[in-house]
Amino acid sequence: MKSIRFVPYTIEKSKRKAGVFIFYRNEMLKEYGPIRIQMTAFSKMMSEKWNALSENEKELWRQKHALSQYPAEQIPIENEYEEPAPVIIIQNPCQICGYLTTTFQWICNLCFLNYLNNLSAEYYQYYNL
Structure with a gap:
């Protein structure tokens, strides 16, 4: 007789983080405000604008996207400068x-x-x- 084995299954999928273009499109959507066209038409319009951007402008959007991934409290801060040694005062x-x-x-x-x-x-x- 065959036994039945239960495998745990979770319904929650881990969401993939949005790419740079999606970030750009969402920012443009915020900038334009409420629109009265279909989202597919808006996305197509934004993809044409994205492709028309220069590499320097795209790099700026990549940097903005990277910064938006973490809240301000979670951004790792590297100490570029060493802390000075404590001053010992001999009296x-x-x-x-x-x-x-x-x-x-x-x-x-x-x-x-x-x-x-x-x-x-x-x-x-x-x-x-």
Whole structure:
């Protein structure tokens, strides 16, 4: 006796994505607005226009079609530029006042200027200038 075997079958067909010409025709349909001719006549008119387009114009429509395949959130973005390395700030305390400096000096600029002022004052006092 032969056995019956059930094979799963799905009714839903996967739709094939529309080609560039169909995309062009649909965009022209949107541009023309409601038309009062048959779709076959409109499609024939659009195919004649499509064939009359130059390769540069067709390439523009191919690019528009490629962009329309993905919503804006799904378009993969390639990083053309490398992210800069994080900046590490080394803070050194001044040996006199404790102010944090980002240079490799033992004392900060203010303390150094203060030191020079005191030094020049002592110089003037010493030589009685």
